[in-house]
Amino acid sequence: MKNIKLKIWLLAMVLFAGFSKHAWAQQQPKLYTLPSPYERYTYYLATARFGGSMPLGKFSEQYIDKSSFRDISVSLEWVLPNRFSIGGEIGSNYYEKRLPRALYEFGDQTVSAIQTRTLSQVPIQVFANYHLAPKNARIQPYFQVSGGISLVDYSLYYGSLVDQYQKIKPTYGVGVGSKFLFKPDGALGADIRIKYSGTSIKYDYLDGNTATIGASVGLFYRWW
């Protein structure tokens, strides 16, 4: 009899515990259904990119037609609660081409030399991105427009002698890309981007818009 009482008592305890747990869970906020902080707040995102680019148009036809794989950049952006983000980016790109010995005419003067043509740029730009997917989507395609200045170094070598031109010139760019989160709601991810850039340079072989198209891969880290 005593045993039966004990069993009933234990069963009642188990049932009560089950109900209590259920009731407690219903009363607590559903933490797992809350939006991620990345969706609720603005946050920062830093990206380091490496890549290559190809000269286009007259830049390619008249000066350097060789692609370069020495593009690097770092950017810091502020991701807004809507689909936009704004930020700044500083980079570096470098183009080079060696020509065999040839004769060049300058008025009454003839010059025989091996030409080494170079152009390096350090673009410092502000940009705006429009993202096509929510902030925690694993794949986040975006469009980008940018504008700023570029520290231009045009160095045309005749043998070991150089004709150098250094100026600060306006630059702009438009691009498409995508961010890839390594894990949902994570802080780390990859970035790929294709970007058209143009810089206004008019000197010697360059007569206006120095256009390039580049592709880059990068890693980003975001925090809030």
Next chain:
Amino acid sequence: MKNKLIKIPLFIAACVFFISACSKDPISDLSTEESLVYYTNRDKAANFQQYKTFSVSDSILVVQNNRSGYALTNFDRDLLSGLIDNMKELGYTYVGPNDKPDIGLTASYISNTYLNVASIPISSYWGGYPGYGGYGYGYPSYYQYYQTQESYWLVSMLDFKNADTTNKKFPVVWNAQIKGRDIENPQLVDTMVNSLFTQSPYLKLQ
């Protein structure tokens, strides 16, 4: 806030300086011969077909800044011989300086040293930011002196036949310069002299 405004351009300047410093020398792989540059100038009014004979100076004029003198080293001899051989190949007749040559060739070695001044590390790139007048970079702006030297060979062709008797001058109808690395390398003397004439086909007598 004020501190931040100063730090941002400083950060950008540091990035730019770092990125610029990483650039490699694009001509470090050029050989000595590849580094050479040959310049030739001509008087387009001159008719080279009128000249038949030539002579060559017996030594090299060495000019260093404001000083000058004459020299005749083994290299100089090779260079003068190279001039004679090339002129002969073009159809001219070599004569002595007292045999009234139509044209005369002289060779000079010019070496000028320049003292330059530069403010370090602020170059023309980041000479100042608008709106931040009065701010420095946290370190003193100072100047550095550096010396550069330019050396080259100069070969001149003088027109003795049509001398300017009024001003007592010989017109220079052709000249050439050789610039680049190691221009006193004896192994390159033939290459250097031959190149000057190869790129001047108008000197050839018909």
